[in-house]
Amino acid sequence: MSDTPSMTAQDALVALMIAVSASDETIRTSELVKITNMVNHLPVFADYGDDLSEISNTVFDLLEQEDGLDALFGLIREALPERLYETAYALACDVAAADGNVTEGEGRMLEEIRYELSIDRLHAAAIERGARARHLTV
DSSP: OTTSOOOOHHHHHHHHHHHHHHTTSOOOHHHHHHHHHHHHHOGGGTTOOSOOHHHHHHHHHHHHSTTHHHHHHHHHHHHSOGGGHHHHHHHHHHHHHTTSOOOHHHHHHHHHHHHHTTOOHHHHHHHHHHHHHHTOOO
């Protein structure tokens, strides 16, 4: 992991969102728009730079490796304060729900995030319900 750049807490949040988007092997425009909008408007990203390409490339490089997902979660846990774990899960759920359909791959990634970040089952259900409610269409 010595050639993998270290992450800031904000990088870790972005990395998780990108990993969720890429988890079904199709990165949809609606998901990219959702990530960009969250980075541009949420208080947690107030002092974060606009260029997402470096962190995106890191995520893609890791996901291509055999144990890359484990390495990615290691970097995320190292960079992200525990108090932001539920925030990270909420952002991941919003990306998964952005196109109105949580795919099987996205669902598995969300399950992995819940496990890796020790998100309580009841809290996870509430976060998921909120994401679903925000992304319903008329």
